[in-house]
Amino acid sequence: MKHSALTDFLASNNISAAQIRDDYDRRVAEANQQANEEAEHNEDEDEGDEFTPESPEDKAKKRKRQQTIERIKKSKEFARRKSKSRRTGEVDSDDDDDILANEMANEKSRPAPGQLENCEICGKRFTVTPYSKTGPEGGLLCADCSKNQVNNNKKGPAKKRGSGIGRRQNQSKLLDGEAIHGAQSLLEMCIKKVAENIEDVEEFGDLPPPVMRRLSQILSRRRAVSSKILNLFLRRNHKELNIYDCARLETDDYHRILALMPDLTKLNLRFVTPMKDHIFHYMIENNESIRDLHLDSPNLVTDECWRQVFTKIGPRLQSLKLWNLNAAFDDETAQVMCDNCTGLERLKLKYVEKIGDETLTAISSLKTLKYLSLCLLRETEPEPLLQIISSIGSNLQSLSLEDFKNADDRLLQSIHDNCHQLVKLRLTNNDLITDSAIASLFRNWANPALSYVDFHGLRDVDMSNPAGPPDPVGLASDGFIALMEHSSSKIESLNIASCRHISCDAYETVFAENKQYPHLKELDISFNGNVNDYIAQRILACCPALTKFVVFGCFKIQDLKVPRGVVVVGTVRAKLSVEGILQDETL
Amino acid sequence: MTAHRPRDGRLPAEDRRLRDLHDSTRSNIMASTPSEYVTLVSCDGFEFILPRSAACVSGTIRRMLDPSSKFSEALTGRCVLETLTGIVLEKVCEYLLYNEKHKDQANVPDMDIPPELCLELLMAADYLDT
Numbered sequence: 001m002k003h004s005a006l007t008d009f010l011a012s013n014n015i016s017a018a019q020i021r022d023d024y025d026r027r028v029a030e031a032n033q034q035a036n037e038e039a040e041h042n043e044d045e046d047e048g049d050e051f052t053p054e055s056p057e058d059k060a061k062k063r064k065r066q067q068t069i070e071r072i073k074k075s076k077e078f079a080r081r082k083s084k085s086r087r088t089g090e091v092d093s094d095d096d097d098d099i100l101a102n103e104m105a106n107e108k109s110r111p112a113p114g115q116l117e118n119c120e121i122c123g124k125r126f127t128v129t130p131y132s133k134t135g136p137e138g139g140l141l142c143a144d145c146s147k148n149q150v151n152n153n154k155k156g157p158a159k160k161r162g163s164g165i166g167r168r169q170n171q172s173k174l175l176d177g178e179a180i181h182g183a184q185s186l187l188e189m190c191i192k193k194v195a196e197n198i199e200d201v202e203e204f205g206d207l208p209p210p211v212m213r214r215l216s217q218i219l220s221r222r223r224a225v226s227s228k229i230l231n232l233f234l235r236r237n238h239k240e241l242n243i244y245d246c247a248r249l250e251t252d253d254y255h256r257i258l259a260l261m262p263d264l265t266k267l268n269l270r271f272v273t274p275m276k277d278h279i280f281h282y283m284i285e286n287n288e289s290i291r292d293l294h295l296d297s298p299n300l301v302t303d304e305c306w307r308q309v310f311t312k313i314g315p316r317l318q319s320l321k322l323w324n325l326n327a328a329f330d331d332e333t334a335q336v337m338c339d340n341c342t343g344l345e346r347l348k349l350k351y352v353e354k355i356g357d358e359t360l361t362a363i364s365s366l367k368t369l370k371y372l373s374l375c376l377l378r379e380t381e382p383e384p385l386l387q388i389i390s391s392i393g394s395n396l397q398s399l400s401l402e403d404f405k406n407a408d409d410r411l412l413q414s415i416h417d418n419c420h421q422l423v424k425l426r427l428t429n430n431d432l433i434t435d436s437a438i439a440s441l442f443r444n445w446a447n448p449a450l451s452y453v454d455f456h457g458l459r460d461v462d463m464s465n466p467a468g469p470p471d472p473v474g475l476a477s478d479g480f481i482a483l484m485e486h487s488s489s490k491i492e493s494l495n496i497a498s499c500r501h502i503s504c505d506a507y508e509t510v511f512a513e514n515k516q517y518p519h520l521k522e523l524d525i526s527f528n529g530n531v532n533d534y535i536a537q538r539i540l541a542c543c544p545a546l547t548k549f550v551v552f553g554c555f556k557i558q559d560l561k562v563p564r565g566v567v568v569v570g571t572v573r574a575k576l577s578v579e580g581i582l583q584d585e586t587l
Numbered sequence: 588m589t590a591h592r593p594r595d596g597r598l599p600a601e602d603r604r605l606r607d608l609h610d611s612t613r614s615n616i617m618a619s620t621p622s623e624y625v626t627l628v629s630c631d632g633f634e635f636i637l638p639r640s641a642a643c644v645s646g647t648i649r650r651m652l653d654p655s656s657k658f659s660e661a662l663t664g665r666c667v668l669e670t671l672t673g674i675v676l677e678k679v680c681e682y683l684l685y686n687e688k689h690k691d692q693a694n695v696p697d698m699d700i701p702p703e704l705c706l707e708l709l710m711a712a713d714y715l716d717t
Contacts, residue, residue, distance in 0.1 A: 207709070
């Protein structure tokens with residue numbers, strides 16, 4: 001036998017290489033034998049669990065296990081898990097108690113943290129920790145396999161939505177005017193995602209103003225604009241600020257807006273309850289550029305302050321929009337406004353409680369006005385409106401008069417005579433104006449075709465006579481035909497909700513085979529009970545550009561073939577089939 | 588990162604990424620016949636080849652590739668988007684194919700946008716008019 005240098009060296013130090021090898025072989029053999037014995041022993045034990053134990057050793061083991069189970073049954077953990085399973089609706093009985101206790105006893109026999117164990121998936125030996133996960137077969141997993149297991153589980157359970165929720169979301173999207181087929185634009189998806197994660201955004205960077213506006217709309221709708229989020233919108237180089245819900249802002253935040261954006265020309269803030277006089281004083285002193293002031297509900301601002309604002313910055317105001325004022329802003333303030341705002345082009349006063357006829361008279365002196373929108377809460381006389389139309393009607397491009405209950409046919413006659421530049425016309429909620437007056441407004445009118453018409457709620461209200469008087473009141477057949485003849489070429493948006501005296505024949509005439517309304521995008525015919533499937537189908541055929549079709553309360557619409565890109569809102573149990581779309585669920 | 592391969596396999600598998608910036612022969616081939624595929628190149632040199640119809644979901648890319656414009660992009664079928672990084676452009680391409688795939692479907696599932704990417708992607712979407 002040839003000896004190696006190492007063997008020689010070991011021998012010189014009185015160590016035998018052969019001895020070492022023999023010892024090693026013996027240890028391996030012993031370990032193998034022990035492992036085999038253990039395996040057999042385990043098998044015995046497993047069988048012992050299932051079958052009746054016979055040997056005294058097994059009996060002892062069973063007694064011990066029984067004791068463990070008894071102990072478990074008394075433990076707090078057991079009570080907790082029992083109540084949990086009861087909550088989840090499982091049947092509760094003594095049998096279940098035993099099953100649960102058995103389960104827990106098995107869990108206890110798992111290796112405790114700190115011990116070594118072989119991973120069930122990869123077979124690697126690892127130290128058991130409290131965080132070790134259970135594998136698919138019930139054994140423990142090593143750290144890496146645990147991680148993978150968690151990741152798989154995360155992806156695993158797909159979001160299951162009940163049909164009810166799906167339907168509700170669809171309806172919600174419809175009301176927002178979103179088509180529910182095809183993908184959203186990437187821009188819209190990103191904006192929504194940014195809004196979702198707004199708390200993590202540190203800065204918007206150079207987002208263009210339209211995107212900022214959309215973000216503001218989404219955040220405002222969630223009432224999420226707080227002081228911190230407002231900071232994201234305060235950009236020195238931007239000239240406009242639109243926040244549609246300021247309910248969470250405080251008085252100081254308005255100071256910051258004005259201080260940080262000195263070049264602001266347009267300030268559009270809604271729900272500005274904490275806005276007080278001294279903010280306006282600050283604005284008067286420090287801001288030289290605001291031209292457009294749109295404020296909703298600044299109710300803590302006093303009349304005195306309003307008058308100061310108008311005398312100081314009135315001459316440079318181009319547009320003024322105020323909503324929901326009930327504590328201040330009276331006729332006298334309105335008079336100061338009209339005297340000082342000499343360059344005003346847009347004026348909107350909606351739900352302003354303290355103003356009435358005197359204000360209307362004052363408005364007729366605003367010669368520069370191009371866009372006028374009024375919705376007062378007080379009842380007014382028809383004459384001041386006539387005065388407005390006769391003195392400034394010739395400049396008006398947009399006229400919106402909502403809820404003027406006492407306005408009558410003379411108003412329409414005056415509009416016919418004076419207004420020749422109108423693009424938008426809104427007259428709503430009135431039951432004095434007659435159909436014939438509306439028809440004669442549109443016949444031989446020098447005004448070009450209108451783009452935007454809203455006549456909703458022009459109808460007779462008499463519960464005892466649902467068909468209305470013999471001479472129709474409100475927008476009825478004749479007026480509707482005249483309107484559509486006059487404006488067919490340009491009309492984009494039409495709202496005739498609740499104008500329920502328009503007959504089927506009138507609809508058929510207006511939406512006949514040879515008629516086309518190439519620009520009509522939004523149409524609201526809610527509560528026009530006469531509209532049936534045939535008429536609705538004609539409407540869809542005559543309006544190729546239609547995107548939103550509102551039909552609340554049109555119960556005769558039951559089965560409609562909808563072109564792509566059109567959103568139909570407000571049907572009840574109707575069957576809508578969209579062309580070329582794979583429909584997952586009925587709406 | 589993985590190549591964009593449409594899940595259903597209906598769209599061709601060619602939309603793989605190349606790291607080669609100087610693939611001039613490909614451009615020449617594209618110049619002779621308007622190809623069904625176009626190449627989008629990010630500022631850091633990643634190339635994405637995808638169907639023309641999908642790329643034209645983006646208004647900006649559609650105008651770049653409009654044959655009547657005689658832009659070099661239209662002639663070569665290759666758009667170099669200097670403002671977009673490879674990571675953002677990858678996501679944009681994913682969206683373009685996602686849009687194409689789902690255009691005839693109701694109740695489209697949302698595309699996954701990683702939050703850390705969404706501001707950059709927002710700027711890209713604004714630029715690309717998608």
